[in-house]
Amino acid sequence: MGYRVGVDVGGTFTDVICVTPEGEVVLDKTPTTLDDQSTGVMNGLALLAERFGRPLADLCGDLDILVHGTTTADNTMIEMNGAATGLLVTEGHRDEIEMRRVHKEEIWDPTYPAPLPIARRRARIPIPERMDFEGNVLLALDEEAVRRGVRRLRQLEVRSIAVMFLFSFVNPAHERRAAEIIREEYPDVEHISLSHEVMARGPEFERTSTTLVNAYVAPRIAAYVGQLQEKLRSAGYGGPLLIMQSTGGVMPPEYVSRRAVSLLASGPTGGVMGAALAASRAGVGDFVAVDMGGTSFDLCLVRDGRPEIKTDWNWRYRYYIGLPMVDVQSVGAGGGSIARVRQGALLVGPESAGSNPGPVCYGRGGTRPTVTDADAVLGYLPADGFAGGRMTLDVDSARAAIERDVAGPLGIDVVEAAWGVERIVNANMADATRRVLASHGADARDLALIAYGGNGAVHAWAIAAELGIDRILVPRAAPAFSALGVLVADYVVDLLRAYVVPLSQVELGRLRGLLIDLRDEAAKELEPTGLTLDQIDIGVFAQMCYPGQNFDMSVPAPEGDALDEPALLDLAERFHDQHERERGFCFRNQQPLLRGARLVARGTTPKPDHFAEPGTEPDADATRTGTRSAYFGSEFVDTPVFDGTRLAGGATIAGPAQIEEPFTVVVVPPGTTARLDELGNYELTLD
């Protein structure tokens, strides 16, 4: 077995992690290159080669696999610089994308602007055609109108075309025919997205939005991945490249480039998948994964080792994405969140100083006090820089900024002010967590907390205390945890085919056929991975709901001969049971509606034995590097500081303490005990 590398591109840093043939885990960071992320990726590989003392080409030759998390799709949506996109749409439904089912984000603010359009109205071409909800043709496709429309889009210099016809997920004939005509009329069009392929279900606004986003970002993803593959080839790498998706799984470029929208918001899922693995190794099944970085706080509820999946009300960059995604919620709370006083109220975030100019104490031109500045004033951070020693902190300036912007206006002293900033940002993160838990009907007190990201280890104890959680895991790989996550993520193929019919009227032959089609398609998609059948776990589901419901539920379903009439009755019972379990009620006298068949295939990837190289010193005291005066709510206390890189597995440290790692500090408050486990996780136990 050769080297395995995970690379995750973040807003500030590109994190790389490498598992050597011997099982050693090496981690590093290099600045993200925003204009072309592949440069940063190659820089990261070069850093690794340097660490191993080998030429890059050598390392590339010994690489088994490269797994990549990219924010290219997200950046395209943030900057709204995707491909010039047009839409062919059922006549009469040209404006669904603007009407957004009447939704506006800011209900008190009539001056809140419209989202930037992916396809302006002139590039949304109405096409006479219509299916009914059962897929019967009400109005034949006007092929001449499609031809005229495509010519119009060419005239408008559109490069990517989305096709969205009503009920195409029930009967895709018109969309398929339109695609043929597009290719005839516009052979060198860069991309075509057919709505029934992108999202095989209704309703039309959700599908229109998802399909348009897909068409908009797909050419960018294709170009980026092509560029990266080219660079890797010329560096001497000929192995597989896998890309992280927001489903929490990885797949090869050919697969993801057709489903570019599935890369959206894939960034934070890497960390969640890493957390799920670390937790399962540590014997923790139910937990909240929290990632506190510079500008945002991302969190995800994981139960029974499985991250919660979001299937509805999923807005990203003001567009609705109707595909299942790992449910990572994000709020504007991070180290860079700015504290300010307004009319006697102290507010922290969502406005952020980000990494540039960053907190005042970084000395890079930031003038407004941030959470990191409060951390520095309260003594949670090493003024002389992290063990990496790349940066020293200007604590005096941080104190002066808090004095000026917070303590002064409130008429309190500077420590009280810094502690106030701390309490508010921690409460904001705890409130955000409570909201997510409420949406899933979970209680914080039944959960552990797994914290990562640059600031996760500093604030984990306070968030946990606020939520009533007494067990925290901080992986030593925390600062580059997303890179670890993408490396350990499994292959995931998630396919959906519509078949809308009351369950009592299901034609068994048709449903069985659908499931066979799904299996064939999954096998085809997984072929390039070289996985053998025993490495693939396949789940087959009936998508069901009660008539009138907005959402479906995935109910495990039998296949082939086992899918007979009694099995259908059983399916109804299982749906009622599952509905009662997940939503608290069911209607046993109501006939459920089948909406489609879903197949989820998971292919396992090799996992490392541990996630960070442990030190060798079993006696914590021997790793003590000094003392820092830190504040935990009543007074400054002397807090011993330890060098985490030297600690051996099993070492235990009683708080108050601070454990320094190359890119972060684990803050252990009084009354809390930290223990480093054999896998490379700090486990904090609160009183």
Add this chain to the structure above:
Amino acid sequence: MTDVDMVQLAGHRGRLIDVPDVDIVTAEVIRGAMETICFEMAVYVSRTATTPILNQSNERNATILDAKGRLAALSVGIPQFMLTSTLPVRFALDFFGEDEFCEGDVFAANDPYHGGGHLPDYNVFAPVFAEGEDGVRRMVLIASIQCHHGDTGGGVPGGYNVTAGDIWGEGVRWPAVKVIDRGVERRDVLYALQTNNRIPSYIGDLRAQIGAAQLACERLERLIDRYGASVVEGSVDHMVDYAARRFREEVGAWPDGVYEADAYVDHDPLGNPDIHLHVKITVDGDKLTIDYTGSDTRQEIQAWSTFGNTRGYTVGQIASMMDPEIPKNEGFFDQIELIVPKGCVLNPHPDRPVSAGTHHPGADVGEVIAVAMQHVLPDKAVPQTYKTGIPTIIVGQDPRTGTTFTDHSAEVYAGWCNAGKGMDAWGAQNASFGNLWKATAEINESLYPHIQWGRDYRTDSGGPGQWRGLCGSHYEKEVRADAKVYTYVVGMKYPMPGICGGEPGEPNRMVIRYGSDDEFVVKHTADWVPISAGERVMYDYGGGGGWGNPLDRDPQAVLDDVLDEYVSHGAAERDYGVVLTGTLEDLTLTVDEGATAKLRASRRR
């Protein structure tokens, strides 16, 4: 006949603690926790209610009040409606008295003349008890959750019996009843509630609200345990004071003066024309008075907005004209001196029907305020209103199932969205409907026998202006079963007004049996008008008003509008004085700068 003085009910209710002694960080943390608990209440309903209108439409308003009935925190469903959710609680406080608000109690209420908005809105609320500093348990807070139900008894399913002669004809009235008495379910009361509702799942949905209120009580008790009752009360005072300060700061920046305006509703459901609203707004330093004296007092009309409803729409409009970050609590609306003479359309004598009036003249309150303030607050005067009448109801037999269907036409369409200074109107409705989530063709065509043939924007229906009003929809729906149509339409004579020199939007128009030899053009109502399978209902929804003189619109923006067919080539010249050469067909349109300048100059003269 009962006659509750709602002005008194809404009146100022002192502070909890004379001198708040709570540090502002704690107050801020408690505010965040309370808003989170409100959110948890709303989510609990969406997770456990079974009827789509409760678990999918977002029309749920969760609030926390203090023991005096002052609003402390909320999670908003529909802005205008949330503000009717405090007064029923206050009525219950007055009616039962503090002695009968016991630990473990849960109450329900829906009556417009006891604080509510309209009968389908059911409020469920429960007192939160905790130990005070003296060791005695007392009521500290009240948790309340209000939801719109699909029925409320009465003459017509759905609670919109717009031709009912009085409130009793519209549904069953529950001024305030105890559904849980000290933790014990009142089976008799719940059974009575159930018996007076057509929808079988109604009682389950009400139980979802009860569960939500109880969940909030548990959460709030924990919060009080942690911080202490007086600290939580001090925090409530702090939040209320903060909102009041911010509110006064905004008003203080408005120019002093007296601003008046009139607005009209086309007619009531009986056809009585020109329902009149008058407002006199006085800005005096940081003090704001809104006086509706002079509004319609005809007693024979049938368009009554109760005081609570009028107050809700008033606060909704004012809130949209201020910094959206100001918390919407007691401090916010306690600052408005509201004068609504008893007996006028905005504060009716008891027992008048309200189905029609909840919306019109209720919603039109926003319009009259915006019109009054347009010249002093030009960049904030965007009416947060609509001109809908009531939702259209189509009833028939579904040939697919043989059962009766009731289609409330709650699908997406665009209408009545005004432009603001610096921004063309966008989307489908004004921002105050932001939380609504309407159904679409792919949802409703499987539920009802109809085909939605289209609802695109109507070219040239948005009011011209320097910034353009939103186009309304041209909506066509084919019914696929013989059916009957019931509706009430306004906004045909009085469309959305232009602001600061902008032009009004196009009016509404509705035709039943559209395109047949026997069209029924709706004049004010359709009282179960028959329609045959294969025939269509057509709605031309009205556009929003424009902002500012259309001659000031950037010609390039007009050109863009023509390319996007929001505006026709002809209207560019007619409405905006912009001369375009070339054709849309060939994409050769350009602005003829010289001819445009000349034409605009001649128009200005």
